[in-house]
Amino acid sequence: MALFRKAEKLCGGEGKESMHVATYNAVIHGLLINGQAADAEAIPDVYTYTTIFDTLLQSNRPDAVMRMLDVMETAKIPANTATYTAIIDCLIRRKGEKNVRAALQLANKMEADGIPANEVTFTSLLAGVSRDDELPAMVQKQLVAEIMAKMTARGMEPNRVTQTFLLLAALKADSKTGIDQAMQIWREAIAEKGNPGHIPHPTYFILLTGLAKNERYDHVQEVMEYIYRSGWQPKGPLEKLIKQLSMEIALRG
Known part of the structure; x- marks a missing residue:
């Protein structure tokens, strides 16, 4: 905070609401380049640099990444x-x-x-x-x-976490290709371990919700039948979702 207070003082805007973040960043940038971070009794953290980075990007600077790295190097950030x-x-x-x-x-x-x-x-x-x-x-x-x-x-x-995000991205595509890709990711995941419990509850929730949203109840049935055959018992929100989808499929005949 001392670094921000020094920036505020140098801008002559101490206590004023009109100070713009770009103004702070410009002065902080100058303090770092001039090696005055220590004098300001603060060591900038990643949030400081991300804020400066954001300002460079907002300015549409093509060299934003290089400028950011220059500032970090000047401030001796590892x-x-x-x-x-x-x-x-x-x-x-x-x-x-x-x-x-x-x-x-x-x-x-x-x-x-x-x-x-x-x-x-x-x-x-x-x-x-x-x-x-x-x-x-x-x-x-x-x-x-x-x-x-x-x-x-x-x-x-891909680990269990990355598989979840891959599924999320595929399902957001809202297309046959995206659905096919999501099912392929799921099939590869279960083939690897042969146990539905290996895949986290949130991943199944995302998959089934996305399939139902796209009205791909054939794939919904495939996933749920695999879960039933395996003997694995989902809990909480996933269990409720499966019951809800089972009722929807039954009503569809």
Whole structure:
């Protein structure tokens, strides 16, 4: 907070509501470049840098990623997987194609610099893309494929968490291709372990809800019959959903 107070004082806006975030960021940026972060009695964290990054993106700067990294280097912020992943996660949570692509660009830059992205990095990217309602379905599909290609190239297999986000992205496509892709992900997941309990309740909930929304009751029946045959007993919201869908299918004849 001391860093922000110093920025506020230098802007002559202490206590005023008219101070704009871009003004703060410009002064904070200047303090960092001039090595005055220590004088301000504060060490900037990932949120500080993400805010500055956001301002650079809002200004439509094509060099936003490089400028951000320059600021971090000047402030002697350690360039490691954890730092990059934290900034990527903060950035991608802000939604919008511009932020998502900037996060991917940052991931590419860290790997180009010999800093390996890990499963946490890729899961964060997948989660952000899958949950982003502002992204067009085709863009979302393209970005998911790009992230998965990077994971595959590094020998990383989708875990239970990434499978959930892949399902979510596929079902959001609202197309036959998306539905087929979601079913393929599910079939591969159960073939791997042969046990429906291996897949988390939320994943089944997302899958069945998405299939029902698209009126693909043939696939709904396939999933539910597999669960029944296995003897696995769902609990809570998933159990209620299965009962509801069973009634809907019965009414449809």
